[in-house]
Amino acid sequence: MTMQKWIMSGLFFVACALALALMFTLPGKEEVAEEAKPTMPEVTLDAAAAEATLKASCITCHGDQLQGGAGPALQQVGGHMDTNALFSVITKGRKGMPAFKDQLKPDEIANLALYLSEKK
Ligand code: HEC
Structure with missing residues (x-):
């Protein structure tokens, strides 16, 4: 092999290595989607706990009956939003x-x- 061929194959090898490295470091499409839309853990409904959390964190804006205030009413929010x-x-x-x-x-x-x- 001539010197030039050695250099060319060396460059080719480096390019392949870089491409491979990128493939493993760039997040895949699925990972990006995951981050944009967090996946919900599976839980069984604990209404008393939900009401306590709402009282502690949400009613200042959404109203003590969820009738709305600074934030929109949540009394029928299940009608247009699913759990996710x-x-x-x-x-x-x-x-x-x-x-x-x-x-x-x-x-x-x-x-x-x-x-x-x-x-709803
Ligand atoms: C600082 C005030 C504030 C607090 C505290 C707050 N929210 Fe909100 N919330 C808002 C506002 C304002 C909006 C409307 C956002 C918009 O216009 O996109 C909203 C929107 C929402 C929506 C979407 C309603 C819809 O019909 O689109 C839900 C669901 C919601 N809040 C739930 C909660 C829950 C649950 C809590 C407590 C964990 C909470 N919020 C705490 C102000 C608040």
């Missing part, structure tokens, strides 16, 4: 709605989502 949508908005927040991922555990948020999804 509820879990997502409580976890991540939206505009005036604060994110609760640092205040509440995923299980607590999932329980709230289940509770609210039955309010």
